[in-house]
Amino acid sequence: MPEREREMTDWQELEHKYLMNTAKRLPVTLVRGEGARVWDDRGKEYLDFVGGWAVNVLGHAHPEIVAAVSEQVRTLIHTSNQFYTVPQLQLAELLVQNSCFDKVFFCNSGAEANEGAVKLARRYGSLYLNGAYEVITAMNSFHGRTLAMVAATGQPKFQQTYTPLPEGFVNVEYNNVEAIERATGSETCAVMLEVVQGEGGVNVPDDGYLKEVRSWCDEQGILLILDEIQTGMGRTGTLFAYQQCGIEPDIMTLAKGLAGGVPIGAFLSKDKVCVFAPGDHGSTFGGNPLACAAGYATLKFILEHDIAENCRQIGDYLKAGLEGLKPKFEKIVEVRGRGLLVAVEFSGEIAEGVVQDCLEEGLLLNAVKPNALRFMPPLIIGESEVDEAMGILERVLARV
Numbered sequence: 162m163p164e165r166e167r168e169m170t171d172w173q174e175l176e177h178k179y180l181m182n183t184a185k186r187l188p189v190t191l192v193r194g195e196g197a198r199v200w201d202d203r204g205k206e207y208l209d210f211v212g213g214w215a216v217n218v219l220g221h222a223h224p225e226i227v228a229a230v231s232e233q234v235r236t237l238i239h240t241s242n243q244f245y246t247v248p249q250l251q252l253a254e255l256l257v258q259n260s261c262f263d264k265v266f267f268c269n270s271g272a273e274a275n276e277g278a279v280k281l282a283r284r285y286g287s288l289y290l291n292g293a294y295e296v297i298t299a300m301n302s303f304h305g306r307t308l309a310m311v312a313a314t315g316q317p318k319f320q321q322t323y324t325p326l327p328e329g330f331v332n333v334e335y336n337n338v339e340a341i342e343r344a345t346g347s348e349t350c351a352v353m354l355e356v357v358q359g360e361g362g363v364n365v366p367d368d369g370y371l372k373e374v375r376s377w378c379d380e381q382g383i384l385l386i387l388d389e390i391q392t393g394m395g396r397t398g399t400l401f402a403y404q405q406c407g408i409e410p411d412i413m414t415l416a417k418g419l420a421g422g423v424p425i426g427a428f429l430s431k432d433k434v435c436v437f438a439p440g441d442h443g444s445t446f447g448g449n450p451l452a453c454a455a456g457y458a459t460l461k462f463i464l465e466h467d468i469a470e471n472c473r474q475i476g477d478y479l480k481a482g483l484e485g486l487k488p489k490f491e492k493i494v495e496v497r498g499r500g501l502l503v504a505v506e507f508s509g510e511i512a513e514g515v516v517q518d519c520l521e522e523g524l525l526l527n528a529v530k531p532n533a534l535r536f537m538p539p540l541i542i543g544e545s546e547v548d549e550a551m552g553i554l555e556r557v558l559a560r561v
């Protein structure tokens with residue numbers, strides 16, 4: 162098709178024609194991004210407070226990621242795990258050096274990372290816990306869309322039409338250690354939790370919850386898996402959110418921001434838990450040089466520029482800005498979150514409408530619940546971007 166004709170194409174019509182109808186898309190076709198801004202196919206500019214769903218931690222087209230990926234594309238895109246490749250080892254070393262873990266397995270998405278973590282816990286159970294296989298997870302959690310992760314995800318709306326679900330998951334109330342204690346049995350091999358529930362509505366547990374869960378797991382000899390797919394890579398103000406909780410998990414999963422937008426996933430474990438033997442697990446694309454070069458550049462930049470600290474400061478500034486809107490709008494009932502994973506809850510179900518109106522005004526937001534907005538911008542934003550977003554939100558809230 163000639164270039165000119167392609168420019169005139171109604172991409173949204175093509176979507177209806179060719180793509181499975183699974184995504185609830187906003188009526189915008191994005192074609193370009195830079196920093197915390199994106200542009201649509203008509204040239205309209207938006208301030209991006211969705212950040213590719215908490216993925217674009219360094220914003221769009223970050224020069225370090227662009228350089229690393231461009232160089233790697235020219236050099237070696239893919240081999241297979243039959244061979245050693247350098248970016249995979251560089252990224253693994255940097256992750257281990259900056260966390261409490263000893264070993265890394267790379268894959269391609271969050272769901273795949275969680276699947277691998279559960280397989281590792283089950284193998285540990287089969288070797289050391291008399292065949293225990295069950296994993297306790299929380300209600301309102303989100304762990305991904307594969308069948309096993311739908312079973313792990315404690316939200317009936319994701320489970321209902323896909324039964325029978327794989328066995329071996331029990332969903333209990335979040336932020337309630339007794340619920341975990343009651344659900345623990347001889348078949349339990351692990352507890353798997355988010356440090357802050359992202360998709361569930363940005364639910365921050367009480368201080369001490371994870372410490373109590375850690376103690377319970379230690380008493381019972383079972384494993385603690387933390388899903389840091391949304392909270393990791395600086396998002397909550399430290400490189401990993403567990404670092405603010407005074408505990409260390411046995412296994413942690415990552416994805417989303419790990420390679421700044423290039424698809425990747427990983428799970429990390431302590432040596433004593435790493436019971437895989439050659440052939441026990443695998444992934445064709447997992448640890449691919451391209452994704453790992455992007456991951457290495459992203460993590461290096463986050464560490465060298467203390468992006469997590471910027472995220473903590475700007476996150477506090479954002480929360481203060483939102484708290485400042487509270488006296489002006491009775492409909493705001495709560496502001497919550499950590500770092501740049503923040504939600505505002507309203508007294509009514511107005512979030513979708515606010516997102517639509519903000520979109521028209523050039524601000525991208527997410528309605529994490531019918532009555533709550535979520536903010537998950539790139540971690541490199543500054544106060545001026547927050548001020549701009551607050552200005553738009555204030556104008557929109559005055560109308561709805």
Ligand SMILES: Cc1ncc(COP(=O)(O)O)c(C=O)c1O
Nearest residue numbers: 270271272303304305359390391
């Ligand atoms: C905490 C958490 N775990 C797992 C996932 C699934 O990740 P993916 O969509 O990459 O499979 C998500 C995605 O939103 C998530 O937020």
